[in-house]
Amino acid sequence: MLKTQLLHPEILMELGRNGHGSKILISDGNFPVNTCTPQTAKKVYLNLTPGVLNVVDVLKVIKNFIPVEKAYIMQPPDETPQPIHHEFKQILDEDTPFEALKRYEFYDIAKTPDVCLAIATAEVRRFANIILEIGVIRPE
Structure with a gap:
């Protein structure tokens, strides 16, 4: 048994295999994961039931x-701020830069x-997609 909050074996493996x-x-539940990500990406489906x-x-x-190092978020066509984007910013470090992209740019x-x-x-909220770019671990 692992003494960590992250237990999913495939997610742990991919995080360990990749870097900067x-x-x-x-x-979110509407994103076309199978057709809008590269064949080389590990795809993990945690979408058991809506919400x-x-x-x-x-x-x-x-x-x-x-x-x-950076986060990319999908914005709606009219570019109105989405409440979930505010949640993303609260969860990540305040120094994390965010780049808002239109759907096809995302x-x-x-x-x-x-x-x-x-x-x-x-996730049932719309435009609730985020891409995280892995940064580097800085020496203490």
């Missing part, structure tokens, strides 16, 4: 296991070979 510059997608395991739940755990990032892990959740 690699990207992790945590998607059960959401993006925020996953983000809260993942952020404790990797240094986040898809372009999600399709790059740097995306090593794609986690599909059952």
